[in-house]
Amino acid sequence: MSERVNVKKKSAPSGGIRVSEAKADAALPTLGPKEMLRWAWTQLTSMRTALFLLLLLAVAAVPGSLFPQRPANPAVVTQYIKDNPDYGQLLDSLQLYDVYSSAWFSAIYLLLFISLIGCVVPRAIAHYKAMRSQPPRTPQRLSRLPEYGTLVIPAHAGIPASDAIHGAARLLKKRGYRVEVRDDDGARPSLGAERGFLKEVGNLVFHTSLIGVLVSVAAGGLFGYSGQRILVEGDTFVNTLVGYDQFNPGTNFQSGQLQPYSVQLDKFDITFDRESEGKFGQPIDFSAAVTTKENPDAPARQETLKVNDPITLGGTSIYLTGNGYAPVVTIRDGAGNVAMQGPVVAKLQGDNYYSSVVIKVPDAKPDQLGFAGFFLPTAFVTDEGVSFSGDPELFNPQLTLNSYYGDLGLDEGSPQNVFELDVQDLTPLNARNLDAGGITLAPGSSYTLPDGKGTISFDGVKRYIGVDIHHNPGQLYALIFALLAVAGLILSLYVNRRRVWVRTGTHGDGRTMVEYGLLARGEDHRLAGEAAALRKLLAAEWQLSQDEPAHASSPTTPAGPSGPEKDQ
Amino acid sequence: MPYGINETMGQYSELFMLLAAGTYTVAFIAFAWDLAKSSKALRAVDLKAAQAEEAARVPVGAAAGIRGESDLAGPADRAERPSSSTSRGAGAGGAATADADMRYAAERRAPARVAVALTVLGALIHGAGVVTRALGAGRVPWGNMYEFLTTGAFVAVAVFLLVLVRRDLRFLGTFVVGLTIIMLVAASVAYWTPVGHLVPALQSYWLIIHVSIAVLSSALFTLTFAMSALQLVQSHREKTVAAGGTDKLGFMRLVPSALSLENLSYRINAIAFIGWTFTLMFGAIWAEKAWGRFWGWDTKEVWTFVIWVVYAGYLHARATRGWTGTRAAWLSIVGYLCVIFNFTIVNQFFNGLHSYSGL
Numbered sequence: 001m002s003e004r005v006n007v008k009k010k011s012a013p014s015g016g017i018r019v020s021e022a023k024a025d026a027a028l029p030t031l032g033p034k035e036m037l038r039w040a041w042t043q044l045t046s047m048r049t050a051l052f053l054l055l056l057l058a059v060a061a062v063p064g065s066l067f068p069q070r071p072a073n074p075a076v077v078t079q080y081i082k083d084n085p086d087y088g089q090l091l092d093s094l095q096l097y098d099v100y101s102s103a104w105f106s107a108i109y110l111l112l113f114i115s116l117i118g119c120v121v122p123r124a125i126a127h128y129k130a131m132r133s134q135p136p137r138t139p140q141r142l143s144r145l146p147e148y149g150t151l152v153i154p155a156h157a158g159i160p161a162s163d164a165i166h167g168a169a170r171l172l173k174k175r176g177y178r179v180e181v182r183d184d185d186g187a188r189p190s191l192g193a194e195r196g197f198l199k200e201v202g203n204l205v206f207h208t209s210l211i212g213v214l215v216s217v218a219a220g221g222l223f224g225y226s227g228q229r230i231l232v233e234g235d236t237f238v239n240t241l242v243g244y245d246q247f248n249p250g251t252n253f254q255s256g257q258l259q260p261y262s263v264q265l266d267k268f269d270i271t272f273d274r275e276s277e278g279k280f281g282q283p284i285d286f287s288a289a290v291t292t293k294e295n296p297d298a299p300a301r302q303e304t305l306k307v308n309d310p311i312t313l314g315g316t317s318i319y320l321t322g323n324g325y326a327p328v329v330t331i332r333d334g335a336g337n338v339a340m341q342g343p344v345v346a347k348l349q350g351d352n353y354y355s356s357v358v359i360k361v362p363d364a365k366p367d368q369l370g371f372a373g374f375f376l377p378t379a380f381v382t383d384e385g386v387s388f389s390g391d392p393e394l395f396n397p398q399l400t401l402n403s404y405y406g407d408l409g410l411d412e413g414s415p416q417n418v419f420e421l422d423v424q425d426l427t428p429l430n431a432r433n434l435d436a437g438g439i440t441l442a443p444g445s446s447y448t449l450p451d452g453k454g455t456i457s458f459d460g461v462k463r464y465i466g467v468d469i470h471h472n473p474g475q476l477y478a479l480i481f482a483l484l485a486v487a488g489l490i491l492s493l494y495v496n497r498r499r500v501w502v503r504t505g506t507h508g509d510g511r512t513m514v515e516y517g518l519l520a521r522g523e524d525h526r527l528a529g530e531a532a533a534l535r536k537l538l539a540a541e542w543q544l545s546q547d548e549p550a551h552a553s554s555p556t557t558p559a560g561p562s563g564p565e566k567d568q
Numbered sequence: 569m570p571y572g573i574n575e576t577m578g579q580y581s582e583l584f585m586l587l588a589a590g591t592y593t594v595a596f597i598a599f600a601w602d603l604a605k606s607s608k609a610l611r612a613v614d615l616k617a618a619q620a621e622e623a624a625r626v627p628v629g630a631a632a633g634i635r636g637e638s639d640l641a642g643p644a645d646r647a648e649r650p651s652s653s654t655s656r657g658a659g660a661g662g663a664a665t666a667d668a669d670m671r672y673a674a675e676r677r678a679p680a681r682v683a684v685a686l687t688v689l690g691a692l693i694h695g696a697g698v699v700t701r702a703l704g705a706g707r708v709p710w711g712n713m714y715e716f717l718t719t720g721a722f723v724a725v726a727v728f729l730l731v732l733v734r735r736d737l738r739f740l741g742t743f744v745v746g747l748t749i750i751m752l753v754a755a756s757v758a759y760w761t762p763v764g765h766l767v768p769a770l771q772s773y774w775l776i777i778h779v780s781i782a783v784l785s786s787a788l789f790t791l792t793f794a795m796s797a798l799q800l801v802q803s804h805r806e807k808t809v810a811a812g813g814t815d816k817l818g819f820m821r822l823v824p825s826a827l828s829l830e831n832l833s834y835r836i837n838a839i840a841f842i843g844w845t846f847t848l849m850f851g852a853i854w855a856e857k858a859w860g861r862f863w864g865w866d867t868k869e870v871w872t873f874v875i876w877v878v879y880a881g882y883l884h885a886r887a888t889r890g891w892t893g894t895r896a897a898w899l900s901i902v903g904y905l906c907v908i909f910n911f912t913i914v915n916q917f918f919n920g921l922h923s924y925s926g927l
Contacts, residue, residue, distance in 0.1 A: 047884070047887070047888045047889075048888060048890075048891075050884065051881055051884050051885060051888055051891065054877055054880060054881045054884065055877070055878070055881045055899075057877055058873075058874045058877040058878050058881070061870050061873055061874050061877070062870070062874060064865050064870050065867040065870040065871060065914070065918060069865060071864070071865070072864065072865065072866070099865075100865050217863070226860065226861075273764065273765050275572065275573040275765070276573050276575075276762055276763060276764040276765065277762065279762075279764040279765065282764070282765070282767065283767065283768060284765040284766070284767070284768065284771075285768055285771075286768050306768070307768040307769055307771070307858065308768070308769070308771060308772040308774075308854075308857055308858050309857070310857065310860065317860060319858070319859065319860040321859070321860075468859070468860045469860075470860040470861060472861070472862075475856060475862055478862065479853070479862075482849050482852070483849075485845075486842070486845055486846065486849065489841075489842060489845060490842060493838045493842070522887075523834070523886070523887075525831065525835060
């Protein structure tokens with residue numbers, strides 16, 4: 001926002017310190033509430049404050065990268081507070097785990113945006129007026145302008161001063177200037193011309209668009225929603241609240257927003273790197289074949305869901321965000337009835353899909369059963385008895401489990417983490433340190449639990465995927481405003497706002513003298529180039545030879561910056 | 569599906585990188601030699617010019633016979649701020665020798681020419697290294713830290729050489745080439761990674777767009793960082809000389825005035841800022857494609873935002889009274905330090921969704 005400051009600049013050198021001192025002296029004793037507000041407003045919307053707030057915003061954003069953030073990962077925050085008992089709570093009370101929704105961060109950006117509005121609105125009004133008014137009057141001494149030159153039209157050309165000014169006006173109009181000719185019947189006709197109004201328009205569009213981006217983000221938070229779901233091969237997700245494993249509604253979310261589309265995971269394929277040595281076994285392609293239906297009655301469609309390639313359905317986007325193995329098990333209880341059958345999602349723990357498995361069997365009778373252990377797609381056991389997974393693919397799948405019986409605590413209704421088994425109230429059946437030992441199963445094998453508690457068989461392995469479902473009505477608008485902002489930014493940086501004045505006069509000997517001056521508003525390193533180009537055009541218009549020694553500035557360096565020349 | 573891996577190409581690439589680093593090292597020495605030699609020569613020229621001026625009491629133009637470049641170099645206070653141009657008396661003549669416009673002068677600086685030629689050669693070899701790396705991996709050569717460094721260093725040199733076509737920025741040679749050598753060495757020693765496929769998260773055309781613009785903007789920020797640092801030194805030196813102090817930083821004669829450094833770095837920063845804005849936007853679009861949200865305050869996003877805000881502050885500072893010149897230069901430097909921080913520390917030590925881009 002250069003202009004407002006430029007105005008200040010102009011008035012300042014005469015005695016900036018004195019003026020401000022006088023202001024302070026005069027203002028202090030008489031500050032009523034109204035003046036106080038005005039003073040606060042002037043301060044807030046000043047360039048210095050805006051700059052200060054901008055830099056403060058940068059500083060305030062940093063802690064969010066230093067400390068774990070709740071919105072990204074609440075569990076890590078809880079753990080962090082536990083691990084750092086001495087200052088963990090203190091940081092929490094300072095909202096350092098919720099930096100971007102904290103009172104202080106919000107205060108900074110809201111003040112910044114208020115300051116921005118307080119700057120943009122008056123400037124927009126001023127610019128609107130400027131665009132509708134004529135170029136400023138011709139200065140008395142054009143030679144004082146940063147770019148200045150003169151041309152002489154010889155008497156024999158027969159171009160009087162008024163014709164010359166109209167010729168110049170025509171040229172400038174063609175070059176995109178808005179031109180006003182003054183006093184064209186007088187002895188010293190002149191013209192004022194101005195161009196580059198788009199610079200300020202771009203500037204205003206840029207800053208206004210930033211407000212637009214902010215509003216769009218806020219709207220997304222109000223009306224959007226997101227959720228997660230794990231799908232084992234063969235599973236179907238229906239977009240209803242109960243279909244989600246986890247659901248994060250926006251503030252204004254209504255469940256009627258959910259369109260009951262369905263997604264069935266048919267098959268999930270992974271390609272692993274078998275070529276490069278350093279990254280052997282690293283996944284290089286995830287590909288989920290899914291069948292989708294827009295609504296329960298719609299025709300089914302085959303689609304492929306990949307990383308970086310979401311599926312769009314019912315106003316939401318569905319993303320592939322995770323995957324793993326789900327060993328299929330059948331568990332019979334002590335009575336010989338099937339108490340549980342199906343895939344169990346194994347949670348990734350280490351390299352090569354080394355995963356943890358928890359199985360809870362509340363339906364087993366007479367005692368409820370629980371299993372906890374590990375799944376390894378390619379099991380290896382070291383001499384020390386430590387098992388690890390040697391490859392991500394199913395070369396030697398193995399399920400190693402401990403088993404427990406007793407009350408799982410599921411009947412009390414309090415929610416439990418499906419990936420954790422609380423063994424405190426359970427009696428162990430199988431474990432490495434017990435006589436019965438642990439359970440080790442390969443696909444197709446089964447094991448009979450001690451004490452006639454039942455059997456477990458490992459039937460096979462399926463794959464599962466984790467999908468994120470997002471609906472953000474604000475993001476399209478955020479994109480549009482961001483694009484507008486960039487367009488405005490480019491205009492404001494690369495359109496140059498310039499003013500040109502030309503004055504002509506007829507010399508006593510019949511020659512027509514032409515002088516011109518250029519002034520840039522704001523940063524403009526190409527003003528000298530424009531001056532040279534104009535000189536060339538004017539000279540061509542009146543068929544003057546280029547090296548007419550009309551002016552001391554050396555024609556050999558037409559593009560060189562001015563400065564010293566103007567005083568000659 | 570990704571293309572196959574060609575290990576042989578990868579090995580060629582590493583050989584090229586090594587050769588390039590060697591060539592740059594020689595170029596670096598040549599640039600340093602140029603700084604030492606030319607500043608000495610310039611001082612002698614200035615001394616003679618000053619003597620001639622004393623004797624004849626004629627304008628600087630009289631020195632044309634000796635230097636043969638005065639109309640190109642122009643008076644020292646050219647393009648100076650109106651307020652400061654008047655305050656610069658005879659003392660200023662001793663401080664500013666280099667061309668304020670950073671156009672090439674007629675005078676030949678043999679070591680600098682050798683240095684530039686060597687840099688071009690190094691860049692060609694370096695470019696071959698980047699291309700063979702891309703061929704070896706069958707994809708764009710920016711998928712991990714090793715590749716960011718090698719490709720980023722190449723872009724920095726290429727941008728520098730491109731700017732050299734229009735402007736005489738050879739005084740930046742030691743800095744740019746020196747930094748390039750550091751980047752290549754760091755890549756080979758600390759971040760070496762064999763050619764390999766991209767993880768699925770990076771398999772997107774946004775990788776090509778987002779990262780290339782980020783690297784290009786960073787290369788431009790590198791130039792402006794060097795110029796801003798020199799601007800601070802130069803403005804300190806100008807003050808010292810103007811106050812009648814002794815000029816201890818003779819080699820700075822080769823460097824243009826603080827104001828012209830400020831002006832050019834502003835123009836380059838403006839381009840780089842637009843580039844960074846695109847980096848941010850394209851990153852957001854890609855994040856939406858990959859993770860389902862365009863902005864989530866991931867550590868990398870935070871730092872990209874911080875950098876954007878700092879350079880936005882820089883652009884505003886240039887239009888704020890009391891913030892031009894030295895303060896703006898500091899902002900430009902802080903911005904670049906954030907770029908470095910974002911590239912090194914954040915990539916390596918901060919957990920975030922961008923972590924896979926690392927090692």
